[in-house]
Amino acid sequence: MPEPASQRRIAHTVLKARGIARLAELRAEGVTAATMSRMERDGEVLRLARGLYQLPDALLDAHHSLAEAAKRVPKGVVCLVSALAFHQLTDQLPRQVWIAIGQKDWAPKADGTPVRLVRFTDRLLTEGVESHTVEGVPVKVFEVAKTIADCFRYRNKIGLSVAIEGLQEALRQRKTTPGEIVRQAERGAIATVIRPYLEALTANG
Incomplete structure (x- = not known):
């Protein structure tokens, strides 16, 4: 030693x-x-x-809490409000990091940055995942269209207004297309919920 x-x-x-x-x-x-x-x-x-x-002198990224959460929940994927914030699609500053994990994945004990776990099916956990590096740490984040679809699926957890804001911003900033949002919504069986909002927002465009 x-x-x-x-x-x-x-x-x-x-x-x-x-x-x-x-x-x-x-x-x-x-x-x-x-x-x-x-x-x-x-x-x-x-x-x-x-x-x-x-290290105490490490340069802290704006997404520091995501790097910390990724280390604590290695199988997790940043989702919902935290993914919206990462993609700059909301003014919300989540007090906790929203992380998607599998139905049977182990949940870490509460310690350090607050983490809010949401259990996804294996299929929905592996689709639309991007890998980003924050402070040298690989962080998995759902891509924009998948995040929007998930926000509508979990609208009772995060609030419908947050999901609608994310959808509006994603279209306004052209970070995804209506077609891609519909595709992700169909995969998650949430298309009938999203379509009216999508049609209303794209009707004048």
Whole structure:
């Protein structure tokens, strides 16, 4: 086992490369939990949540909370209001990160950035997923048309007005097309709900 000084160097290298690292990733490089506790106590690292670390001088991206959530829920996909905010389709600033997970996926304990989990079927969880890098962390986010369809599907959770705002902005900013929204809505069996709003918004265009 390397002595603590070199463990600290390894931890710095890993955190610099990855932005945010889980304790399991640091352990895999030979850094012990005790070393990370000492580094936290000495102000060399920040503990974001249980077993989740970052360097104190790391540049924080506007989407920092998404990077943190992606590390805590590796199988999850950023969805609903958080995906709208990521794509700049809403003025809402979600106090929690909305994450889609599978029906049987493990849910993390509440710690660090608040996460709101929504369970999706396997088919709906794997369609329309984009990968973005935030602070060196790969973050999965649903693409625009899929996000709009999901917002209408879960309108009772997020509010119909939020879903309509997202739809209006997506069309106004030309970030997707009515056809693509309808295709995603049909896959999620929500087309009959979205169509009247889509027709109303595109009638004058």
